[in-house]
């Protein structure tokens with residue numbers, strides 16, 4: 001189920017037609033209640049508002065114990081139309097999502113690639129790598145298995161505060177893509193054998 005402030009908008013109707021059953025759409029709250037596994041993929045600067053809509057009573061029931069995959073980035077344009085990081089009190093958006101959804105098990109991942117490559121990334125060379133971070137080891141294990149099924153080799157970057165590194169990495173990728181016109185990029189970590 002895809003959540004939206006307006007689940008009947010034309011773009012979602014088109015997506016539903018294209019996806020067929022069992023795809024569905026609802027409010028953010030309906031999607032949060034429905035999901036066993038929840039992706040937060042909302043505009044970075046509006047993510048806290050979207051999460052409040054998803055859990056309007058602040059009861060946390062819709063999220064309690066669930067694995068939440070956070071792909072958001074705190075990005076905005078400056079007055080020179082250059083993409084920059086939006087300043088955040090928590091240090092990163094990943095930490096803000098975990099703070100707001102305190103009863104959920106938040107794992108940040110997939111934020112460093114273009115959405116076209118999140119599932120079944122096709123790149124030459126070795127299997128592509130994807131960073132993830134989060135506070136709950138079991139949740140990271142579940143998400144690592146999902147990443148493997150998508151075609152990634154997962155790399156555990158640490159607790160949720162590692163989002164402070166993964167979110168700026170997304171900005172580096174976007175800035176380079178805007179300069180080159182090539183959005184088909186990924187980041188790779190190589191170690192020289194010791």
Ligand SMILES: NC(=O)c1ccc[n+]([C@@H]2O[C@H](COP(=O)([O-])OP(=O)(O)OC[C@H]3O[C@@H](n4cnc5c(N)ncnc54)[C@H](OP(=O)(O)O)[C@@H]3O)[C@@H](O)[C@H]2O)c1
Nearest residue numbers: 004005006041042043044046050071072073111113114115
């Ligand atoms: N696109 C990519 O290639 C890519 C790659 C990696 C990570 N990301 C991250 O994924 C997130 C989503 O990106 P996107 O490209 O899909 O487009 P986006 O425009 O950044 O986000 C669209 C989503 O944000 C919600 N939203 C926007 N304004 C809102 C508000 N004021 N209150 C509540 N919800 C609001 C929209 O809900 P409604 O349906 O209600 O409008 C929709 O669900 C971002 O954080 C982005 O940085 C994107």
